[in-house]
Amino acid sequence: MKRAGFSNPWLPVALLLPQLSIIAIFFYWPAGWAIHSSFFLQDPFGFGSSFVGLDNYTDLFGAVEYRKVAGFTVIFTLLVTFLSLAIALLLAVKADKVIRGARSYRTLLMWVYAIAPPVAGFLGIMFFQQGNGPITQFFGFFGWEFMLGVNYTDTATAMVIVSVWKQIPVNFIFFLSGLQSIPKSVQEAAVIDNNSGTSRFWDITFPLLAPTAFFLLIINITYALFDTFGVVDTLVKGEPGNNPLTLVYKVYVDGFRGNDLGGSSAQSVILMVLVLILTVFQFRLIERRIHYT
Amino acid sequence: MGGQLGETVNQIAQDFNASQDDYTLIPVYKGSYEETLTSGIAAFRAGEQPNIMQVYDAGAAMMIASGGAVLPVADLFAQNGEEINVEDYIPGVRYFYADSNAKMIGMPFNSSTPIMYFNKDALDAAEVEAPKTWEEFQNVTAPALKDAGYVPLSQSALPWIFTENFMSRHNLPFATNNNGYDGFDTKILINNDALKGHFKAVAQWYEDGHFGWYGTGWSDNARPFEEGKVAMWLGSSGSFGGLLQKVDFPFSATMLPYWEGVTKEPTQTFIGGAALFAMSGHSAEEDQATAAFFRYLTSPEVQYFWHKATGYVPITEAAYELAQKDGHYERFPAAEVGVQQLSLPGSDNTKGYRLGFYVQIRDVMNREFSRILTGETDVDSAFEAIETEANQLMARFAKTQG
Amino acid sequence: MAEISQTIATPAAPPRRRFRWGRVFDHAVLILGSAFMLMPVLLALTTMSFSDVQIERQGIIFGLSDQMGANFTKAMTEKSGFTEAITGTRMLMNSFILGIGFALGKIVISMMAAYAIVYFRLRFATFAFWIIFTTLLLPLEVRILPSYEVVQGMGLTNTYTGLIVPLIASATGTFFFRQFFRSVPEEMIEAARIDGAGPVKFFIDILVPLSRTMIAAIFIIMFVFGWNQYLWPTLITTEEGLFTLVRGIKQIIQVFEGATIPEYGKGLALAVIAMIPPVAIVVFFQNWFVKGLVESEK
Numbered sequence: 001m002k003r004a005g006f007s008n009p010w011l012p013v014a015l016l017l018p019q020l021s022i023i024a025i026f027f028y029w030p031a032g033w034a035i036h037s038s039f040f041l042q043d044p045f046g047f048g049s050s051f052v053g054l055d056n057y058t059d060l061f062g063a064v065e066y067r068k069v070a071g072f073t074v075i076f077t078l079l080v081t082f083l084s085l086a087i088a089l090l091l092a093v094k095a096d097k098v099i100r101g102a103r104s105y106r107t108l109l110m111w112v113y114a115i116a117p118p119v120a121g122f123l124g125i126m127f128f129q130q131g132n133g134p135i136t137q138f139f140g141f142f143g144w145e146f147m148l149g150v151n152y153t154d155t156a157t158a159m160v161i162v163s164v165w166k167q168i169p170v171n172f173i174f175f176l177s178g179l180q181s182i183p184k185s186v187q188e189a190a191v192i193d194n195n196s197g198t199s200r201f202w203d204i205t206f207p208l209l210a211p212t213a214f215f216l217l218i219i220n221i222t223y224a225l226f227d228t229f230g231v232v233d234t235l236v237k238g239e240p241g242n243n244p245l246t247l248v249y250k251v252y253v254d255g256f257r258g259n260d261l262g263g264s265s266a267q268s269v270i271l272m273v274l275v276l277i278l279t280v281f282q283f284r285l286i287e288r289r290i291h292y293t
Numbered sequence: 294m295g296g297q298l299g300e301t302v303n304q305i306a307q308d309f310n311a312s313q314d315d316y317t318l319i320p321v322y323k324g325s326y327e328e329t330l331t332s333g334i335a336a337f338r339a340g341e342q343p344n345i346m347q348v349y350d351a352g353a354a355m356m357i358a359s360g361g362a363v364l365p366v367a368d369l370f371a372q373n374g375e376e377i378n379v380e381d382y383i384p385g386v387r388y389f390y391a392d393s394n395a396k397m398i399g400m401p402f403n404s405s406t407p408i409m410y411f412n413k414d415a416l417d418a419a420e421v422e423a424p425k426t427w428e429e430f431q432n433v434t435a436p437a438l439k440d441a442g443y444v445p446l447s448q449s450a451l452p453w454i455f456t457e458n459f460m461s462r463h464n465l466p467f468a469t470n471n472n473g474y475d476g477f478d479t480k481i482l483i484n485n486d487a488l489k490g491h492f493k494a495v496a497q498w499y500e501d502g503h504f505g506w507y508g509t510g511w512s513d514n515a516r517p518f519e520e521g522k523v524a525m526w527l528g529s530s531g532s533f534g535g536l537l538q539k540v541d542f543p544f545s546a547t548m549l550p551y552w553e554g555v556t557k558e559p560t561q562t563f564i565g566g567a568a569l570f571a572m573s574g575h576s577a578e579e580d581q582a583t584a585a586f587f588r589y590l591t592s593p594e595v596q597y598f599w600h601k602a603t604g605y606v607p608i609t610e611a612a613y614e615l616a617q618k619d620g621h622y623e624r625f626p627a628a629e630v631g632v633q634q635l636s637l638p639g640s641d642n643t644k645g646y647r648l649g650f651y652v653q654i655r656d657v658m659n660r661e662f663s664r665i666l667t668g669e670t671d672v673d674s675a676f677e678a679i680e681t682e683a684n685q686l687m688a689r690f691a692k693t694q695g
Numbered sequence: 696m697a698e699i700s701q702t703i704a705t706p707a708a709p710p711r712r713r714f715r716w717g718r719v720f721d722h723a724v725l726i727l728g729s730a731f732m733l734m735p736v737l738l739a740l741t742t743m744s745f746s747d748v749q750i751e752r753q754g755i756i757f758g759l760s761d762q763m764g765a766n767f768t769k770a771m772t773e774k775s776g777f778t779e780a781i782t783g784t785r786m787l788m789n790s791f792i793l794g795i796g797f798a799l800g801k802i803v804i805s806m807m808a809a810y811a812i813v814y815f816r817l818r819f820a821t822f823a824f825w826i827i828f829t830t831l832l833l834p835l836e837v838r839i840l841p842s843y844e845v846v847q848g849m850g851l852t853n854t855y856t857g858l859i860v861p862l863i864a865s866a867t868g869t870f871f872f873r874q875f876f877r878s879v880p881e882e883m884i885e886a887a888r889i890d891g892a893g894p895v896k897f898f899i900d901i902l903v904p905l906s907r908t909m910i911a912a913i914f915i916i917m918f919v920f921g922w923n924q925y926l927w928p929t930l931i932t933t934e935e936g937l938f939t940l941v942r943g944i945k946q947i948i949q950v951f952e953g954a955t956i957p958e959y960g961k962g963l964a965l966a967v968i969a970m971i972p973p974v975a976i977v978v979f980f981q982n983w984f985v986k987g988l989v990e991s992e993k
Contacts, residue, residue: 030841050695114973116923132754149508241509242663
């Protein structure tokens with residue numbers, strides 16, 4: 001902290017008050033509520049309730065289905081993160097290279113950022129629907145009888161494709177600006193040292209992009225874990241059935257569809273712990289970056 | 294209740310408001326059954342509950358268990374010096390929303406039951422009749438329809454049609470404790486040979502192309518029938534009004550088939566759909582208004598109007614008689630099938646069921662049934678999984694009442 | 696990079712051919728990528744120009760027909776829903792209220808908080824910092840049920856306040872302004888001090904004007920974020936008059952599932968209307984937007 005700053009004792013408190021009170025009321029209070037009710041099984045109307053200790057947690061960890069949902073969430077997160085990062089990186093490298101049309105490409109590749117996940121999921125339904133969806137027909141051309149909502153893997157495929165589509169723009173924007181901030185002198189030096197474009201990329205450019213990539217990794221993981229809710233909800237058309245579900249979707253299903261307050265709260269707490277770990281991880285990263293720049 | 298159903302509900306509300314000067318009824322739509330139940334519960338906890346709430350079959354256990362939230366219809370009427378005589382109602386709707394002493398808690402409203410619709414052109418082309426039994430379907434109807442170029446059969450709700458109503462149709466107990474009416478320490482009884490035999494047959498039909506299955510959603514399975522690809526569809530008797538508007542082929546309906554190998558005397562089915570619950574915590578005056586509306590709603594004329602417009606069954610004998618007298622069933626024989634099926638002989642097994650966290654249990658069933666059909670699991674392991682998870686869920690629910 | 700390598704490599708041997716092919720390949724990848732991003736929405740647009748019956752039969756359709764205007768008008772003006780209280784226009788307005796309300800609320804509150812954190816000696820600075828920044832990554836979705844309980848307990852369901860304020864309860868904006876304020880040269884505040892400017896004057900006369908570009912950038916990001924909210928509006932607004940366009944998507948899908956003939960054209964038109972404002976803002980102000988996004992998340 002370098003700032004000399006002002007030393008008025010009450011003004012900063014007044015300035016912080018709105019932010020702190022909103023966070024207290026709509027963040028810490030609900031978080032506390034979740035922890036509290038994760039130890040109970042409650043009648044949703046509020047008449048009966050029993051303290052069950054850690055039962056809600058042990059029930060979850062003991063349930064094959066919860067582990068399956070967790071397993072899918074991990075695979076889904078890895079796939080979405082990897083694919084959207086890889087495709088965005090490829091596009092950013094190419095967009096950084098070309099001169100003609102560079103701006104148009106940038107616009108065309110980033111605008112999907114503004115589309116809401118459920119709208120993307122809605123388009124997904126149109127494109128993947130059984131029978132006459134264009135992508136369904138395209139897959140059928142190769143003998144893949146694609147059945148959205150029937151076949152687990154097919155539904156998962158649609159979820160991954162739609163989620164990746166939606167996430168490419170953010171990654172693209174970050175990679176492109178990362179590439180553009182690499183000093184030209186570094187690139188020129190690299191050209192003299194090394195003839196092959198490919199190895200030049202992996203040896204010189206990629207390490208310089210690594211901080212951006214690390215940072216994006218966290219962003220993409222949180223995206224795949226939470227922001228894909230709208231994609232999942234629309235693609236399964238609100239019916240869990242035998243469809244692949246993510247952890248956050250399960251929180252919603254048990255809490256709002258099944259009115260199992262205790263079970264849903266316990267799941268919330270598990271996710272909060274997970275996110276807290278990610279936050280600490282990200283902070284170390286950010287603080288280091290700030291230190292250097 | 295969107296679309297045409299919504300319009301009909303609005304019509305009834307308007308008519309009620311016009312029929313008297315004391316009360317005004319405002320219908321509000323809160324989304325799907327699940328969304329309605331959740332927002333109703335939230336409203337109750339905030340002390341802002343509506344006077345009347347529509348709750349679907351799977352949510353009935355939660356409503357009735359939480360004694361304090363609901364003003365039983367029987368009490369509501371008693372407060373206003375009237376009595377409910379269950380005999381006035383058609384047999385199938387009498388006990389589903391009642392407690393174990395047959396006291397009516399919820400007022401049955403949009404009551405439906407699963408029936409089998411069929412495309413007459415398709416059956417003519419295959420030169421078959423609609424099957425009465427599953428044996429007939431398996432040996433005669435399905436092969437003929439397949440040869441005629443149709444997918445013989447689809448259905449829109451596996452837990453509802455092929456599980457709950459399978460049990461009532463074959464006079465089998467669905468759960469211990471008198472189908473869950475008598476207590477919370479209930480165990481589900483679906484892991485039995487009759488039901489497993491049914492699903493083994495269904496899986497075989499699916500493999501042979503005698504049965505189409507297009508996902509868990511209701512309309513995913515209804516659409517192929519409406520498009521004329523599927524010849525017969527198991528849906529709700531309440532689908533009748535919608536089908537009349539949508540399809541351009543002649544269709545009719547018949548009762549839900551049964552296995553002759555399981556029973557020679559098939560019984561009535563459960564009602565599905567939803568009931569209206571009077572919520573507690575309102576002034577006596579408001580409760581009076583609620584009672585007035587229920588009275589209006591159950592009058593033969595209104596029931597008949599509702600029945601005609603939507604296909605949901607008329608819930609009282611008087612309304613049924615009115616429909617018969619008016620010649621409604623001569624014009625639309627299919628419209629009578631649901632009522633007939635609900636008026637078949639019944640037993641303790643066919644009154645209804647009351648299982649906690651039943652919404653989740655249905656989701657478990659949907660999941661396991663899907664896995665059977667996609668070949669991810671076999672029938673025996675699927676039913677074991679359903680039994681285990683359902684019993685766990687009910688045990689958890691019992692604790693919420695502690 | 697292609698340009699540079701070309702100019703340097705040319706004197707040795709002129710393998711012009713190879714480089715041209717390389718560039719063609721670059722463009723091919725970019726065109727393919729752009730098409731991948733563009734096609735779904737483009738096809739939704741063309742399909743929107745057909746009648747419901749045709750869409751029902753064929754699904755997504757390549758080509759154009761004459762129903763575009765009709766579907767669009769229907770989506771914007773036709774009253775729909777159970778209570779017949781909601782039109783596309785009304786949903787559009789609600790989306791704007793949510794998007795703008797959220798963005799403005801967030802900017803005002805987080806600028807104030809960041810100002811306090813960066814420019815004041817605070818006894819509990821570290822504590823306040825952690826209180827605020829723990830919220831950074833934890834989205835509303837994770838604590839959705841308890842948040843709902845709290846908001847309905849306060850009687851805020853079906854209000855704009857209940858819709859907007861809980862969404863503001865995260866530190867992304869504060870974090871962004873904190874970073875920005877720290878990059879403001881120290882001399883600024885020294886100069887202000889010498890001029891005798893107090894903290895309020897310094898904030899309003901110097902810091903806010905200095906942050907103009909950043910405010911615009913974060914406004915765009917937050918507007919899009921607010922506009923695109925789905926789960927929270929779905930739970931908190933059950934009265935149709937308060938539906939936003941994205942919230943309405945659930946209704947659109949239920950139209951697809953409905954008992955009468957599905958209004959595909961109208962559904963697609965609503966989806967397209969839901970995309971236009973955020974996409975337009977992002978495209979037209981893309982320089983600000985990109986700068987804001989990249990800076991804010993650093």
